[in-house]
Amino acid sequence: MIVASTRVRSERSEAENRPLVAALEERGASARVEPWDAEDAVAGWSAADLVAVRTTWDYSARREEFLAWAARVTGVTTLQNPLSVLEWNSHKRYLVELAEAGVPVVPTRLVPHGSTPEPLGPGRLVVKPAVSAGGRGTYRGLGPELEETLAELAAAGDALVQPAVESIDGDGEVSLIRLGGRWSHAVRKFPPAGGFLVHERHGGRLEDHEPTPREREVADAALACSPAPVHAARVDLVRVDGEPVVMELELIEPELFLRRAPEAAGLLADALLATL
Incomplete structure (x- = not known):
């Protein structure tokens, strides 16, 4: 089994991956952690019975590349969570x-890439990219204060508008x-x-x-x-x-x-x- 992670490991990723690898080995499985984008690991995906996506915390900045990798892995072995889930869940639509x-969800409006956003109301809002993780590119403020930021987000990709959850x-x-x-x-x-x-x-x-x-x-x-x-x-x-x-x-x-x-x-x- 291969546990897919980022190339740069951190204390947080190690705290997630070390216990998992140990638990797999206790159950008789051979497991190791590999960066999902490591060129020298590509041949190893097909040799694994299972590839588990775990701490690939840089995927959101490279979504298309990540999904292409996931599709290649799906073609040669079992991927968890499955490709259809990764595609669906990687865009906040x-x-x-x-x-x-x-x-029940936080009310969410999708602003398509390249569109001109409608004026925002006077209440406190949150704007963010539709493809993001860990709060990256997320802004909170009064609507008029965020209009320029929202326009910049929509110029770069799909964006979201939500009420601020006080x-x-x-x-x-x-x-x-x-x-x-x-x-x-x-x-x-x-x-x-x-x-x-x-x-x-x-x-x-x-x-x-x-x-x-x-x-x-x-x-x-x-x-x-x-x-x-x-x-x-x-x-x-x-x-x-x-x-x-x-x-x-x-x-x-x-x-x-x-x-x-x-x-x-x-x-x-x-x-x-x-x-x-």
Whole structure:
């Protein structure tokens, strides 16, 4: 088995990949971590029974290249999560599709690449690229203040407009992690003082979280829209009018916070092996 990662490894990626490789080896599987874009690793994909996309955290800046790689891997071995999922989940128009399917989501408007965006209202909004990860290119502010930024985003690619979710400031964002057929664990992510991005690299902090039945219900509804079954998923939820709604559905390379749940690496290994 090959675990696909970025070329540049970090403490965060090692914390995700080391426990997984160890758990796979404990189960009798041979596993190693390779950069998804390493030329000298191309021949190895076909020799692997399974390639697991895990910490390919640079894919969003090279989406077409990444999907072309995933298609090549799919042609020679088993890829998890599957190519159809990677294609669908790598563009945030899926949020619009979730809403159309009746899943509670943060209201999202897609601004097509090359279009002239409509004037923004006076309320606090968030604008971001439709292909992005980790909060890259995400801006929050009053509508008129963001019009020039939105125009620049739309000139470069598809963009999104959403209302600012004010509850993030105090309640943070909840992430539910599903491994195989069960919910494994969950965390609550808080932004730093004065900020709104909850990722740790933006100064955010984590604490353990016990999901409510309604949070699981919303997360299940979002996962049901995936174009194919997945071995692992992370569903990010925020509160709007007191109710949980989907902020992001992470099915490509989500950080699963394995370090916060000792049994999670084993569950992830079992889920991967079950796809063979």
